[in-house]
Amino acid sequence: xxxIESVPLEDMLAERPAIVNDFQxxxxxxxxxxxxxxxxxxxxxxxxxxxxxSGKNIFPSNIQGLPTWFTIRLSKDGYIARREDYHILxxxxxxxxxxxxxxxxxxxxxYYPEEWGIKHDRDDILYYPMPVKxxxxxxEAPPNLTSYISNMVYVGVLSTMLNIDLGQIEAALNYHFxxxxxxxxxxxxxxxxxxxxxQDSLAKxxxxxxxPMTATEGMLLINDNSAAALGAVFGGxxxxxxxxxxxxxxxxxxxxxxxxxxxxxPDTGQATYAVVQAEDEIGAIGMVIGAGWAGARAMTxxxxxxxSLMTEFAGMAYYAEVPAVxxxxxxxxPSTGLPTRTSQGDLLAAYLLGHGDTHHVVLLPGSxxxxxxxxxxxxxxxxxxxxxxxxxxxxxxxxxxxxxxPFEYPDQPMDRGKVLTAEDIERAGRFxxxxxxxxxxxxxxxxxxxxxxxxxxxxRGTGHNERAIYSERxxxxxxxxxxxxxxxxxARTLVPAPVVDRxxxxxxxLIAFGTTDACVIEARxxxxxxxxxxxxxxIRALPLNDTTRDFIASHERxxxxxxxxxxxxxxxxxxxxxxLAPRIHSIAYADGLPLSPRWLTGAVLEQEGR
Amino acid sequence: MAVNARVxxxxxxxxxxxxxxxxxxQGCGHNxxxxxxxAVAYEMSLDPHxxxxxxGIGCSSKSPAYFLNRSHGFNSLHGRMPAIATGxxxxxxxxxxxxxxxxxxxxxxxxxQFKHMVRRNVPIVYIxxxxxxxxxxxxxxxxxxxxxxxxxxxxxxxxxxxxxxLEALAADASFVARSFAGDSKQVRELLKAAIVHRGTAVLDIxxxxxTFNNHEDSTKSYAxxxxxxxxxxxITFIPEYEPITVEDQEPGRMRTVELHDGSHLMLKALDxxxxxxxxxxxxFRLLEEAREQQLFITGxxxxxxxxxxxxxxxxxxxxxxxxxPDEKLRPSRAVLDDILRHLTCCD
Numbered sequence: 001x002x003x004i005e006s007v008p009l010e011d012m013l014a015e016r017p018a019i020v021n022d023f024q025x026x027x028x029x030x031x032x033x034x035x036x037x038x039x040x041x042x043x044x045x046x047x048x049x050x051x052x053x054s055g056k057n058i059f060p061s062n063i064q065g066l067p068t069w070f071t072i073r074l075s076k077d078g079y080i081a082r083r084e085d086y087h088i089l090x091x092x093x094x095x096x097x098x099x100x101x102x103x104x105x106x107x108x109x110x111y112y113p114e115e116w117g118i119k120h121d122r123d124d125i126l127y128y129p130m131p132v133k134x135x136x137x138x139x140e141a142p143p144n145l146t147s148y149i150s151n152m153v154y155v156g157v158l159s160t161m162l163n164i165d166l167g168q169i170e171a172a173l174n175y176h177f178x179x180x181x182x183x184x185x186x187x188x189x190x191x192x193x194x195x196x197x198x199q200d201s202l203a204k205x206x207x208x209x210x211x212p213m214t215a216t217e218g219m220l221l222i223n224d225n226s227a228a229a230l231g232a233v234f235g236g237x238x239x240x241x242x243x244x245x246x247x248x249x250x251x252x253x254x255x256x257x258x259x260x261x262x263x264x265x266p267d268t269g270q271a272t273y274a275v276v277q278a279e280d281e282i283g284a285i286g287m288v289i290g291a292g293w294a295g296a297r298a299m300t301x302x303x304x305x306x307x308s309l310m311t312e313f314a315g316m317a318y319y320a321e322v323p324a325v326x327x328x329x330x331x332x333x334p335s336t337g338l339p340t341r342t343s344q345g346d347l348l349a350a351y352l353l354g355h356g357d358t359h360h361v362v363l364l365p366g367s368x369x370x371x372x373x374x375x376x377x378x379x380x381x382x383x384x385x386x387x388x389x390x391x392x393x394x395x396x397x398x399x400x401x402x403x404x405x406p407f408e409y410p411d412q413p414m415d416r417g418k419v420l421t422a423e424d425i426e427r428a429g430r431f432x433x434x435x436x437x438x439x440x441x442x443x444x445x446x447x448x449x450x451x452x453x454x455x456x457x458x459x460r461g462t463g464h465n466e467r468a469i470y471s472e473r474x475x476x477x478x479x480x481x482x483x484x485x486x487x488x489x490x491a492r493t494l495v496p497a498p499v500v501d502r503x504x505x506x507x508x509x510l511i512a513f514g515t516t517d518a519c520v521i522e523a524r525x526x527x528x529x530x531x532x533x534x535x536x537x538x539i540r541a542l543p544l545n546d547t548t549r550d551f552i553a554s555h556e557r558x559x560x561x562x563x564x565x566x567x568x569x570x571x572x573x574x575x576x577x578x579x580l581a582p583r584i585h586s587i588a589y590a591d592g593l594p595l596s597p598r599w600l601t602g603a604v605l606e607q608e609g610r
Numbered sequence: 611m612a613v614n615a616r617v618x619x620x621x622x623x624x625x626x627x628x629x630x631x632x633x634x635x636q637g638c639g640h641n642x643x644x645x646x647x648x649a650v651a652y653e654m655s656l657d658p659h660x661x662x663x664x665x666g667i668g669c670s671s672k673s674p675a676y677f678l679n680r681s682h683g684f685n686s687l688h689g690r691m692p693a694i695a696t697g698x699x700x701x702x703x704x705x706x707x708x709x710x711x712x713x714x715x716x717x718x719x720x721x722x723q724f725k726h727m728v729r730r731n732v733p734i735v736y737i738x739x740x741x742x743x744x745x746x747x748x749x750x751x752x753x754x755x756x757x758x759x760x761x762x763x764x765x766x767x768x769x770x771x772x773x774x775x776l777e778a779l780a781a782d783a784s785f786v787a788r789s790f791a792g793d794s795k796q797v798r799e800l801l802k803a804a805i806v807h808r809g810t811a812v813l814d815i816x817x818x819x820x821t822f823n824n825h826e827d828s829t830k831s832y833a834x835x836x837x838x839x840x841x842x843x844x845i846t847f848i849p850e851y852e853p854i855t856v857e858d859q860e861p862g863r864m865r866t867v868e869l870h871d872g873s874h875l876m877l878k879a880l881d882x883x884x885x886x887x888x889x890x891x892x893x894f895r896l897l898e899e900a901r902e903q904q905l906f907i908t909g910x911x912x913x914x915x916x917x918x919x920x921x922x923x924x925x926x927x928x929x930x931x932x933x934x935p936d937e938k939l940r941p942s943r944a945v946l947d948d949i950l951r952h953l954t955c956c957d
Contacts, residue, residue, distance in 0.1 A: 218954060219954070220950070220953040220954055221953075222953055230949065233941060234940055234941060234946065235940070236936060236939030236940040237939075238701060238931045238932075238934070238939060239697060239700060239701050239931065241693075241696075241697065262941045262945060263939075263941075265927050268927060268928075270925050270926060270927040270928075271924060271925045271926055271927060272927050272931060272934055272938060272939075273931065274700045274701070274921075274924045274926060274931070276696065276700065276730075276920075276924075278693070278726075279722055279723065279726040280722070282690060282693070282723075283690075283692075283693045283696075283722075283723055283726065284693075285693075286686070286687070286690045286692075286693020286694055286696075286697065286723070287693045287694075287696045287697035287700075288697060289686075289693075289694060289697065290684070290693060290694035290695060290696060290697025290698040290699075291697035291698060291700065291701045292697070293684060293694070293697075293698060294662075294697065294698040294701050294702045294705070294932055295701065295702070295932035296697075296701035296702075296931050296932050297939070298697065298701070312687055312690075313687060313690065316686070316687055320684075376940075406950045406953075406954065407946065407950065409943045409946050410940070413936065414936045414939065414940060416936070446682075447682075447932060448659075448662045448681075448682035448698065448702060448705055449659060449660060449682075449702060449704060449705060449930075449932075450659060450682075451659050452659070453626075453680055455659070455680075456658075456659070456679070456680050456681050456682045456683070457682065457683075458674070458675060458682075458683035458684070458685065459682075459683065459684045459685070460683075460684070460685040461685070461686070461687065462685065469630075470675065
């Protein structure tokens with residue numbers, strides 16, 4: 001909670017020098033009011049000014065009418081984690097304005113529609129009323145667009161008050177509307193009117209302002225779902241099946257757009273891919289497994305409830321050894337939970353999905369370039385290991401805009417794994433689907449359509465021997481499970497290794513994964529400032545390998561940081577390394593929002609008894 | 611191979627289309643259907659490598675192991691074979707899919723997938739081996755069981771049956787047929803028609819369970835005239851039977867088939883002279899009337915050769931997606947550079 005000190009405003013302002021490129025803007029709006037354009041345009045304009053930014057959309061499970069908040073954090077130091085306090089409030093929602101103002105940092109500025117005539121109850125903040133209605137009317141827009149473009153009033157006013165380059169606002173609008181002049185001009189009309197009005201009518205008294213930097217040069221501003229879709233396209237995906245679910249829907253939306261662009265056959269104009277909207281997630285995963293079995297690179301994208309529905313098929317694909325990729329853009333559970341809020345709560349579910357003794361390869365991207373990379377690499381791993389590969393992202397990474405370094409083109413050709421041709425079988429004179437010929441636990445497979453009398457096999461979830469023949473013999477069962485264990489050990493050597501940053505002589509280690517990376521990076525700096533140096537290991541995939549064991553063994557205390565309630569990664573580490581369990585401590589927290597560095601710093605210091 | 615062995619146009623003998631030894635009960639109608647699949651694939655000179663055989667879970671779904679050993683098979687999950695078929699046939703348009711399901715698999719747990727597969731017109735021959743009972747779990751009613759029917763395990767069925775053909779028709783099926791496992795000639799004819807059909811061909815084949823569904827009180831039979839000399843309900847004892855067969859059904863004529871327990875099944879073969887299988891309203895009427903009279907009409911009930919299939923509405927390229935070379939799958943470095951140029955700040 002923000003504490004509100006009772007320091008007279010004029011004293012506060014007199015004492016404070018300009019605060020440049022290091023504060024947070026909170027824009028409170030009503031869902032469905034069209035504020036998303038205004039907010040992303042602001043974000044992109046600041047990004048184009050070279051200032052490190054991060055934007056987070058906190059929205060309800062609703063189409064229209066419920067409150068929505070958008071935060072834009074500016075950080076000259078490049079921090080992009082969630083910040084709890086905010087200094088500029090754009091209050092466009094009458095329903096929440098009282099709370100929104102109450103939580104504004106002392107010395108902050110509140111912009112609001114003049115028509116509402118609110119009381120100026122706080123004497124430690126500045127109030128800037130905006131004539132939203134009058135300024136919107138200057139655009140003479142068609143009545144159905146009026147409410148949308150009214151959001152451009154705060155874009156124009158903030159441009160004056162924070163020193164945002166209007167040229168960059170126009171460039172951002174140009175990007176947003178893909179160069180369509182009509183909407184660009186209509187929006188710019190309001191922006192300009194509001195900009196000029198603010199110049200003439202508002203006296204700048206708060207210290208917050210922007211100055212151009214060069215920190216974002218060469219970078220992208222993109223969300224994970226778009227990056228994941230592009231990654232899949234460069235992974236050669238040919239088939240996707242899905243059922244709409246927040247927050248994964250935009251991943252498939254992006255994929256459809258990308259595939260239409262990059263996988264339409266230039267000669268015939270026909271599709272070299274297929275995307276099927278299934279009747280449910282069971283259908284989606286079944287189609288994907290059917291396509292993977294038949295030899296295509298196939299994927300689905302879903303979120304927690306969909307993962308639950310895919311359980312039986314996941315167990316089957318594990319045992320029948322069918323390659324496919326499942327993206328899980330995690331949201332808050334259990335059950336329907338908070339469908340538009342973020343969480344890392346599906347880790348254990350995905351890792352162990354299925355009944356009996358199943359465990360799956362899980363990739364855990366922590367940044368946008370990694371999302372792109374894992375987008376294509378997941379297919380290589382799935383086909384090499386002949387198994388499902390889960391990629392766990394989350395709503396925060398998936399639906400928010402993040403700064404990102406450019407993506408690297410895949411550094412290796414597509415690895416299609418062990419697939420036999422008719423010639424291979426002719427040469428060998430035999431074929432046994434589940435035989436461990438190479439000692440790595442991975443058998444050789446054939447694809448339907450292979451022109452050889454010995455080429456076919458019968459895929460099944462029931463017990464089978466090396467030749468894929470139905471078997472209930474205990475020795476066949478044991479042999480198969482022992483081979484699957486060898487395959488699991490092979491997976492340890494193939495999945496992305498952890499990223500380690502050792503603190504000089506640090507006794508304390510932090511372990512995290514996925515989207516909490518930004519929070520851990522910033523919290524480590526804060527901890528250092530408080531005299532606590534830490535090492536950091538970021539897990540990028542399951543199964544684990546010895547790097548993680550060595551990291552834990554070489555630190556006195558290891559805190560496992562995660563955005564869920566049960567400390568699921570900590571549980572996996574306890575299971576995997578029981579001998580190291582006393583060193584492993586869980587710092588788990590989930591309230592629907594991304595973890596904040598302020599909170600994490602406090603949580604570590606508390607456990608350290610400081 | 612014997613020199614004088616009979617072979618088809620591909621030079622394959624009937625043996626080349628066989629499968630493993632059936633582990634289903636002796637006399638089970640499902641075995642007869644497996645034999646007809648073998649016969650038809652041989653007679654039509656289908657390339658076994660182009661065929662895939664798919665199934666869900668249940669007695670019926672075990673049967674793909676008993677035919678077409680040279681074809682890839684996938685014994686999937688209970689009621690989920692349609693999804694596997696959709697994925698496999700979409701990424702490889704050259705495959706000919708034969709799916710075998712049962713009444714529990716299609717009429718209960720998989721009804722949703724079944725109807726969506728039909729709605730998408732996925733290219734597959736979809737056979738329902740329909741016996742109105744759950745065999746592997748020892749005798750519960752399925753959703754296609756007769757109203758008022760009595761089973762030792764389950765008592766009296768108080769609910770109306772789901773009619774697979776009506777469900778298919780309501781889901782805009784492009785091919786709906788019904789047959790009886792004992793009428794091998796009709797099964798073969800319908801199988802051939804189903805295989806050449808482009809979209810989903812639903813074949814509902816009544817295949818009485820010799821062990822658990824003896825139709826003693828079946829409303830589909832005549833009032834059981836014969837006295838029941840011998841109880842057949844002891845599930846630990848499964849008597850061996852000869853498969854029930856019927857000779858050529860005469861179009862338009864009703865005929866009664868005696869089942870193993872002495873009960874009867876009423877069949878009426880469709881008369882092509884009076885039923886136009888391209889008339890959907892007539893098909894609905896026919897099925898509904900048959901339902902009211904509690905008899906099974908057999909034959910081709912409805913067909914629409916013009917409805918586009920899923921690969922067609924997906925505007926798929928003719929080449930199977932799985933045959934595309936890797937360079938067609940992964941866009942070039944220049945494409946990525948272009949994308950990045952568009953996304954990059956401040957250019």
